[in-house]
Amino acid sequence: MQIEAGSRIVIHGTRAGSTERHGEVLEVRGEGGGPPYLVRFDDGHETLIFPGTDCEIEHGAG
Template sequence: MQIAVGARIVIHGARVGAGERHGEVREVRGDGGGPPYLVRFDDGRESLIFPGADCEVEYHAG
């Protein structure tokens, strides 16, 4: 997965009943747009993530 700063992502819940997390990519720390990504989620939390199969791009910036 290669995305740019400003892209909107969603991480789907890994378990039944777990909610989705929506956020915006604030920094791309990997080479050529690759992970890890610093994401600010809509609840205000920030995390450094390596997206897995449960992650998709809602809006692809750039």
């Protein structure tokens, strides 16, 4: 998975009852667009992530 700053991502809940988390990639810290990514989630929380199979790029209109 290669992402650039400004990309929107979604992390799907992996357990029953867990919700999706949506966020914006603020920085790409890996080589060639790879992880880790600094992400600000819509709830304001910022963290470094190494996305797994539960993570995908959101595709918006436009």
